[in-house]
Amino acid sequence: MMWTSNKALRQPEVIAGPDREFAASVIEGLSKPRKSLPCRLFYDARGSELFEEITRLPEYYPTRTEIAILGAHAAEIASGVDDSAVLVEFGSGSSRKTEILLSCLPRLHAYVPIDVSENALEEAKRRLTKRFPALAVRPIASDFSRPLALPPDLGKAQKLGFFPGSTIGNFSPFAARMLLGAMRRLLAPDGRLIVGVDLKKDARQLVRAYDDAAGVTAAFNLNLLTRINRELEGSFDLDSFRHEAIYDPREGRVEMHIVSIRNQAVRIRDLWFRFSAGETIHTENSYKYSIGQFQDIACTAGWLPGRVWIDDQNLFSVHELISNGVGTAAI
Numbered sequence: 563m564m565w566t567s568n569k570a571l572r573q574p575e576v577i578a579g580p581d582r583e584f585a586a587s588v589i590e591g592l593s594k595p596r597k598s599l600p601c602r603l604f605y606d607a608r609g610s611e612l613f614e615e616i617t618r619l620p621e622y623y624p625t626r627t628e629i630a631i632l633g634a635h636a637a638e639i640a641s642g643v644d645d646s647a648v649l650v651e652f653g654s655g656s657s658r659k660t661e662i663l664l665s666c667l668p669r670l671h672a673y674v675p676i677d678v679s680e681n682a683l684e685e686a687k688r689r690l691t692k693r694f695p696a697l698a699v700r701p702i703a704s705d706f707s708r709p710l711a712l713p714p715d716l717g718k719a720q721k722l723g724f725f726p727g728s729t730i731g732n733f734s735p736f737a738a739r740m741l742l743g744a745m746r747r748l749l750a751p752d753g754r755l756i757v758g759v760d761l762k763k764d765a766r767q768l769v770r771a772y773d774d775a776a777g778v779t780a781a782f783n784l785n786l787l788t789r790i791n792r793e794l795e796g797s798f799d800l801d802s803f804r805h806e807a808i809y810d811p812r813e814g815r816v817e818m819h820i821v822s823i824r825n826q827a828v829r830i831r832d833l834w835f836r837f838s839a840g841e842t843i844h845t846e847n848s849y850k851y852s853i854g855q856f857q858d859i860a861c862t863a864g865w866l867p868g869r870v871w872i873d874d875q876n877l878f879s880v881h882e883l884i885s886n887g888v889g890t891a892a893i
């Protein structure tokens with residue numbers, strides 16, 4: 563017997579319109595017994611600006627460390643890549659890190675940046691075409707975690723995937739395995755992937771990176787409430803919520819939460835959501851891996867671990883993965 567009526571499963575009328583997806587994600591997340599919101603919702607214009615600011619914070623080591631690793635080993639990372647290869651980047655944003663790789667791949671055939679932001683793609687294309695006039699920049703405006711296809715005319719070329727930033731850490735280990743598997747199929751038959759992965763380390767250092775003294779990460783987290791207020795006529799009182807970052811050593815992840823300081827109810831259009839004092843909205847997971855742990859996950863997704871580059875403080879890792887070729891041969 564099916565008790566759930568179809569009507570209950572359908573989206574309520576209130577969330578029709580251009581921001582339907584945002585509204586649906588927010589209402590779904592806040593309706594759960596343990597409230598959560600997907601971390602991709604952080605990145606409205608202000609959120610993207612605040613993230614850029616985070617990458618420059620003294621406590622936030624991942625960005626500058628990864629850039630230093632890429633800069634120190636770019637030639638080695640690029641070695642073995644065909645001149646006729648295609649570079650495919652997942653979540654390319656401003657493509658700043660890509661330039662480091664491209665400077666060592668001067669005859670590369672094409673670059674396919676994949677990002678949800680059409681503005682970022684356009685801006686990156688303009689800048690890269692100017693600096694590398696022979697490079698064909700072929701952007702795809704899409705969420706890289708959704709099914710996608712590369713332009714068919716690039717079919718025969720060797721594919722080098724690039725997935726920096728430890729964005730893989732936002733996915734659960736299971737989801738990371740699924741995503742790495744999908745990337746392997748996209749880059750088939752003889753793909754390679756360069757992926758940035760944040761390393762396990764002292765819990766205090768991890769928490770500081772996600773709860774900085776200047777309060778930029780707090781502003782980044784709480785901006786989600788401002789966004790809901792603006793785009794969905796929400797009634798969140800920003801002074802009644804606070805930012806929290808914790809490290810869960812069992813899960814191996816930093817969690818960001820928005821904590822309700824008091825008992826309260828918040829309206830979003832015509833829906834009310836109750837918060838008890840201390841109740842949280844879980845807004846982000848950022849998994850941290852040892853080198854071996856990450857390689858194990860990659861193996862279960864059909865990748866063979868290749869070279870690994872790390873900084874001398876053991877903060878961050880850049881992995882080379884090589885497709886095991888199984889099940890991806892051209893037919």
Ligand code: AVJ
Pocket residue numbers: 616624727728729731732771772779846847848
């Ligand atoms: C963009 C996923 C790499 O998890 O470190 C930074 C996002 N959140 N500070 C991360 C983030 C809070 C970031 N990634």
